Amino acid sequence: MADGPMSWDDAVAATCGPGGPFEITTADVRGTPTKVFAATPPSLRTVVDGARARGDDLFLVYEDERRTFAEVTAEIDALGVALVERYGITPGDRVAIAMRNYPEWVIAFAATTSIGAIAVCCNAWWTGAELRYGLADSGAAVLVADVERAERAQPHLDALGVAGIVVRAGHETPAGFDRWEDVVILGAALPDCAIDPDDDAMILYTSGTTGDPKGAVSTHRAVLSALVAFGCRARINALVAGPKTERHPWRTSFILVVPLFHVTGLVPVMLSCLAGGHKLVMQYKWSPERALELIERERVTTFVGVPTQSWDMVASDAFSQHDTSSLLTVGGGGAPAPPELVARVESSFSKGRPTIGYGMTETNSYGPGNVGDDYVARPRSSGRCVPIMEIAVRDEHGVDVPTGEVGEIWFSGPTLIRGYWNKPDATAEAIVDGWLRSGDLGRLDEEGFIYVEDRLKDMVLRGGENIYCAEVEAVIYQHPAVHEAAVFGVPHDRLGEEVAVAVLPRAGMVLDAEELRAHVATQLASFKVPSHVLIVDEPLPRNASGKILKRQLKAELVEALEAD
Numbered sequence: 001m002a003d004g005p006m007s008w009d010d011a012v013a014a015t016c017g018p019g020g021p022f023e024i025t026t027a028d029v030r031g032t033p034t035k036v037f038a039a040t041p042p043s044l045r046t047v048v049d050g051a052r053a054r055g056d057d058l059f060l061v062y063e064d065e066r067r068t069f070a071e072v073t074a075e076i077d078a079l080g081v082a083l084v085e086r087y088g089i090t091p092g093d094r095v096a097i098a099m100r101n102y103p104e105w106v107i108a109f110a111a112t113t114s115i116g117a118i119a120v121c122c123n124a125w126w127t128g129a130e131l132r133y134g135l136a137d138s139g140a141a142v143l144v145a146d147v148e149r150a151e152r153a154q155p156h157l158d159a160l161g162v163a164g165i166v167v168r169a170g171h172e173t174p175a176g177f178d179r180w181e182d183v184v185i186l187g188a189a190l191p192d193c194a195i196d197p198d199d200d201a202m203i204l205y206t207s208g209t210t211g212d213p214k215g216a217v218s219t220h221r222a223v224l225s226a227l228v229a230f231g232c233r234a235r236i237n238a239l240v241a242g243p244k245t246e247r248h249p250w251r252t253s254f255i256l257v258v259p260l261f262h263v264t265g266l267v268p269v270m271l272s273c274l275a276g277g278h279k280l281v282m283q284y285k286w287s288p289e290r291a292l293e294l295i296e297r298e299r300v301t302t303f304v305g306v307p308t309q310s311w312d313m314v315a316s317d318a319f320s321q322h323d324t325s326s327l328l329t330v331g332g333g334g335a336p337a338p339p340e341l342v343a344r345v346e347s348s349f350s351k352g353r354p355t356i357g358y359g360m361t362e363t364n365s366y367g368p369g370n371v372g373d374d375y376v377a378r379p380r381s382s383g384r385c386v387p388i389m390e391i392a393v394r395d396e397h398g399v400d401v402p403t404g405e406v407g408e409i410w411f412s413g414p415t416l417i418r419g420y421w422n423k424p425d426a427t428a429e430a431i432v433d434g435w436l437r438s439g440d441l442g443r444l445d446e447e448g449f450i451y452v453e454d455r456l457k458d459m460v461l462r463g464g465e466n467i468y469c470a471e472v473e474a475v476i477y478q479h480p481a482v483h484e485a486a487v488f489g490v491p492h493d494r495l496g497e498e499v500a501v502a503v504l505p506r507a508g509m510v511l512d513a514e515e516l517r518a519h520v521a522t523q524l525a526s527f528k529v530p531s532h533v534l535i536v537d538e539p540l541p542r543n544a545s546g547k548i549l550k551r552q553l554k555a556e557l558v559e560a561l562e563a564d
Helices: 008-016 044-052 069-085 103-114 128-138 147-160 220-241 263-276 288-298 307-315 339-348 372-377 424-430 469-476 513-521 550-563
Strands: 024-029 032-037 058-062 065-068 094-098 118-121 142-146 163-167 177-179 200-206 214-219 253-256 279-282 302-305 329-332 353-357 369-371 390-394 407-412 435-444 450-455 459-462 465-468 482-492 496-505 532-535
Touching (some): 008 220, 032 220, 044 069, 044 103, 044 220, 044 263, 058 103, 065 069, 069 103, 103 118, 103 142, 103 263, 128 147, 200 220, 220 263, 220 372, 253 263, 253 288, 253 302, 263 302, 302 307, 307 329, 307 339, 339 372, 369 372, 390 435, 424 435, 459 482, 459 496, 465 469, 469 482, 469 496, 469 513, 482 550, 513 532, 532 550
Parallel strands (some): 058 279, 094 118, 094 142, 163 177
Antiparallel strands (some): 024 032, 058 065, 200 214, 407 435, 435 450, 459 465, 482 496
16 A cells, blocks of 8 residues: 555556456456456355355354354355255246345345345335235245245235245244244255356345336346445545554444345445455344444444434434444445535544445445545535446436536446346336436536436435335325325435325315325335325416426425424
8 A cells, every 4th residue: 555645546546457456357248348347256156155264253243143154154055055955946046035134134145146046135114015016026936034024925925936934933933934943954065056247146126116116136247346346445545545543453344224125235234244254233123322332332343324324323312322433434325415414423433434325226336435534525425436337427318418517327337237127118218328327417526526416216215215206106096085196205304305295185075194194004115105295275286298396396395394
């Protein structure tokens, strides 16, 4: 490493140039010449093999449970054997995972991808109907679930021909499910399997603008390119920052505070720990007080969450009662962080610096990043990209706009999904000539820093959860008393946004706000249920083309809420 700080360009050249630790070269990816890292592992199975070699080093801490790399990889091997021999899973088959953040989630994902099958990462918030859709759409052959999700899915398993494995079932085993303890028999070696880097590895569901979730399909190469890219960015940031004046005594460790079915929890957090030999600390559910306890107890160095969670920690009465001096980075992604949060994090932690990452499910969480001095100086910017990813800002015709002007943000690189499962039209709309249209509006400055200004997508971003308005509107319109409805987001201090809806009842009918919310809750996950229901007695405002003016409705509701 250089004696002093380096410029960004020099740090990139030293890191990614010929002979560098993250050398970038060109490879043929499904017929297209693509920039890739020369040292990208060939498959996720290779990552498990590397973890196996770490033996008795501590890997997983779940509340008060502790597992070494050897113990976790032994369970991965055993489940891989069971999937192949007991359930007949072959390469390309789909194995669904639906549970809260348990150690078994990590094991199920690693076992599935290590035998060439495709891990279907189901949203744990899904209702039974939503689970049924995900299982049917993906064609999953096996579902690995905790008791709560197993009970939601159980009525649908027979009709779909899905076998079930339930974890942590206690004395009650839902009908149609085998118990984890009866399936995962330690001792057998992981079955042999040839996996190509461009084979499908996983499906993550993201809400679709038409109302149905879309299964974003990533290959092994895409996932691992993102994983390596995070390591590359960390090295570049270290070169730019210069030599450390103080070395910390703690082993690198992450606390998992976002769901594993979110790409952030899965790739930059969980897989970074599995591949890098780091400690992964998990908690039963998000609680800032419990997180602070675990950070102190386990000497956690890295906090990656949504801005809501950083707010929760620094605002907690328990914050001053805990030693957070081990934290070196505090931040994450999932939503832009307000500048005041950046300043609050910078001033609240003795060593922890604020960070932000701008990634998507469709980029395997990788994208521009901002950290430390750069982030404090530019708190509205999501940062810069390591050159494995290209970024462009384009107009509605796909033409690059001049530097500093606002347009749609496009991404290109090996971390992109290959498309949406069984949805060629959606794939063609999102990915154009190898470039992903983000649906976000932004601008680039002269140094390559990206600023996200707005969203093209009709979407509400609530605490890191993407909620597409059309999906909620489709359910609301099923209510017999609804004539017109428009769903939109309104600001919320902690969550970023909340779901709101303006509704015009049918003539002669009465509509109750709580009744409407209950109606939505029967079909959609609780976080999608509108927090605010505005019942109006006049037609919703529209423009000349007939489109409802949601910005006007939002402004009116925000004004009314502020008046209260």
